[in-house]
Amino acid sequence: MRLHCAVACILLAAAGAARAQEQDFSKVEVKIAPIAEHLYLLQGAGGNITASVGADGVLLVDDEYAALADKIRMALKSVGAPDRPVRFVIGTHYHYDHTGGNLPFAQAGAVLIAPEEQRARLVIGGTIGNNASIAKEMKALEPAALPVITFDHELTVHLNGEDIRAVHYPHAHTAGDAIVYFPGAKTVAMGDIFVRYGFPFIDLHGGGSVQGMIEACAAVLKQVPADAHIIPGHGEPAGVADLRTYVKMLQDTSAAVAQALKAGNTLSQMKQQHLLGAWSAQYSPPQAFVDTDAFTDTLYNSLSAHAARHGRPGR
């Protein structure tokens, strides 16, 4: 049975559930599908992997889990990747379902690249959570699994005829997110800033914020052509219209919570009033990783923190 991302996500969320490290990866299949020339999507048990494959070698965006490294290599080989180790891995964010393969790929010679803030978090590990209903501990990575090249704003890798641009968007899904643009292939790999499993998880404890998520999505929409391929952190490839719908949901749900906050409503009142009920059917499927209450917690905490940091007019 293919382990769906939602299952991995539930593992991440549920207190006392089997640790991700103890997941059985033996039956996981790593699928590979073309997105554009020289560009592929790999899907196994963790976050999506986008791969540039060509005569210059292979660059990965994210690397899932260590236990899947050989299956990832076999999938790359099946589409004609050169018989050489992966050369570069760009990390979209520190979460273990996206960076778990760092160690085996680095040990085989890959150069790991990430925003400086992402590396800083990988060094210490810590709680992944929304400061309420979702919390999961992540171990610090060992030195050999850490990025060796870091950047503050952006960095370009010139490979396989493409200018692969990694851009740091601060305080979005985490503090150290990178979105990776493949302009020649009209493709953008967004990591977990854009997901398709329902309401998104925002790692507030790891420096994320809903405002940063919205800003990052808006920046992508400004830059990509109308027929761009939008690769989410989890789920199937999407188009510009899907990303627009998702951003509108983030904006509208945030506005609803912000308004309720301004009116002096408490978090439990917002839940009792089903403040986000209009979005539940579409974004909170049964056994959702982030259900409507968890997303209300997330927005409440994110927007309260924002108000505390920036002050309020008249105060």
Ligand SMILES: [Zn+2]
């Ligand atoms: Zn994540």
